[in-house]
Amino acid sequence: MRNRDTIVRQLELLEGRLNTLKHIVNTQSPISEYYLILDSANEILEEVKSYVEAEDLSSNEVNRLR
Numbered sequence: 001m002r003n004r005d006t007i008v009r010q011l012e013l014l015e016g017r018l019n020t021l022k023h024i025v026n027t028q029s030p031i032s033e034y035y036l037i038l039d040s041a042n043e044i045l046e047e048v049k050s051y052v053e054a055e056d057l058s059s060n061e062v063n064r065l066r
Contacts, residue, residue, distance in 0.1 A: 003051045010048045017041040 017037050024034050 002055060007048055007051050010044050010051070014041055014044045014048070017044065 017040055020037050021034065021041070023029075024037065
């Protein structure tokens with residue numbers, strides 16, 4: 001996988017955002033904070049998806065998709 005380090009870093013960022021969301025829920029912070037973190041997490045998710053989609057498919061994966 002070409003972008004393994006980048007993907008791992010992005011997943012760690014996403015994990016951090018999820019932990020922040022837990023903290024926001026536990027402290028009953030304003031809902032606006034919750035939405036800001038959710039938007040940030042969605043952006044990270046989209047970046048990871050784009051990295052994965054940019055990877056070449058193996059012959060095994062191509063056969064499974066059809």
